[in-house]
Amino acid sequence: MNRIDRLTAILTHLQSKRTVRASELAARFEVSLRTIYRDVRSLEESGVPVIGEAGQGYSLVEGYRLPPIMFSREEALAMLVAEKLMEKALGEQTSKHFNNALIKIKAVLKSTEKDLLVEVQDTIKVLKSSSSPNMNQSSKAFQFMLQAISDKNVVATTYVTFDPEQITERELEPVGMFHSYEQWYLMAFCRMRRDYRTFRLDRFSKFRFTDISYSTAKHPSLQSYLDKVAGEQKLxxxxxxxxxxxxxxxxxxxxxxxxxxxxxxxxxxxxxxxxxxxxxxxxxxxxxxxxxxxxxxxxxxxxxxxxxxxxxxxxx
Incomplete structure (x- = not known):
């Protein structure tokens, strides 16, 4: 990637998050921190309002936006493949939101890329997996828990354990979700057990929001929880x-x-x-x-x- 392309990509990356660390940019573009510092300085000199906060990272002045950036042919094709995969991986409800977002992204494609996607649309297929019977229930729970995590809302659930099979009523503080062994899982603080637990999304038979909110500051990150479980697990x-x-x-x-x-x-x-x-x-x-x-x-x-x-x- 030449320097001009990297400067444009750095600016796009800065728009994708509130704050971006220099180390994150260096890792993504496989360059040194010194190079990132020089690139950011070049953006500032060209009039881009970059704010640098010691110990925090870089951010753009609120309200600053680039005009739509064109996609390359390869990026347009990769987006089509992702769309096909997500149709099956996310299920009907979440896939609908994903497709709506993709339509907005496709709107900025050049005419040649739009024609290309139409041409190859039917040449790529993703068949249903063996876990498809549970997909609808997982998708509904996925969308629900995603909103709960976003709103920091305690949820009341009915959950069916696997072995032994038992129906339990639980109030949960959702922390994060992950995909493993062809299933979606929720990591949450269980108020009944007073501890963190992992739940398979397709095993929630009922779920609803409560009027109780919680703070994520007291909970570990999803990655730290997964690291802890892996360390404790006897393999x-x-x-x-x-x-x-x-x-x-x-x-x-x-x-x-x-x-x-x-x-x-x-x-x-x-x-x-x-x-x-x-x-x-x-x-x-x-x-x-x-x-x-x-x-x-x-x-x-x-x-x-x-x-x-x-x-x-x-x-x-």
Whole structure:
């Protein structure tokens, strides 16, 4: 990226947030802090009202805006792909808001880019995933919790736990949401348990706003919470041996089960996983049938034998 393009991109980035740190700009554009300082000084000299606050970062004077910036051909195509993905990933309700935002963005495209999007529109498809039956419920909860986080509003919910399956009434202070293992999760402070908990969005059967507000200042950030959970979680190292002909059947699902690495040994591949749930992992292994051999840990082999016996007894 040449300097002129970088200066324009820095100005666009400054408009995207209230305050932007120099280190953030340096990381994004892969340049030194000294280069960022020089670039910002150049923007100031050209008349851009940049405000620099020690220890805070850079911001633009309130009300200053650039005229619409044109997108490149590659950026326009990337936007189309993102639109296709979001239609399925977000569900109907949130996808509608996303598409409305994209229409406004597309309005500033050049005629050639608009024609290009029309031409390739039907050449890209995103098929529904196996989790699509829960998508509508997740989407409604996603939009609701997003508003709760924005308004800092305590929500009253009815939640169905997984194991054992129980219906509980809870008042939550939503902190953040994340996507993992093909599901959306909410991290929130549970007033009933007086502690932070993680909830699957599709397991909320009811949710409503209360008249109670809360302060986010007393809560940890979503990232710090996830880091803490990862540090406390007991992970099991699991090693499987897979014949080469069976590797293709694990290609997608391995990443949802803690895949770490693999090593070719003759006509077989040794795969290493790190997973916190022996029970969940062994049920995935059962679905693979005779395509894998458990090398370790012993506890996984023992639980597999127990589960197979339980299945056999159920069929007798």
């Amino acid at each position: 099991h190292q699991i090693v499987l041996e897979v014949p080469d002909g069976s590797l293709k059947y694990l290609a997608n699902s391995k990443y949802n089960n803690g895949f770490v690495s693999e090593e070719k040994v003759g006509e077989r591949t040794v795969m290493t996983f790190m997973n916190s749930s022996i029970e969940g992992f062994v049920r995935w292994v059962i679905s693979l049938g005779d395509m894998v051999v458990i090398k370790k840990p012993t506890i996984l082999r023992v639980r597999l034998s127990e589960l197979l016996n339980e299945i056999k007894q159920m069929q007798e």
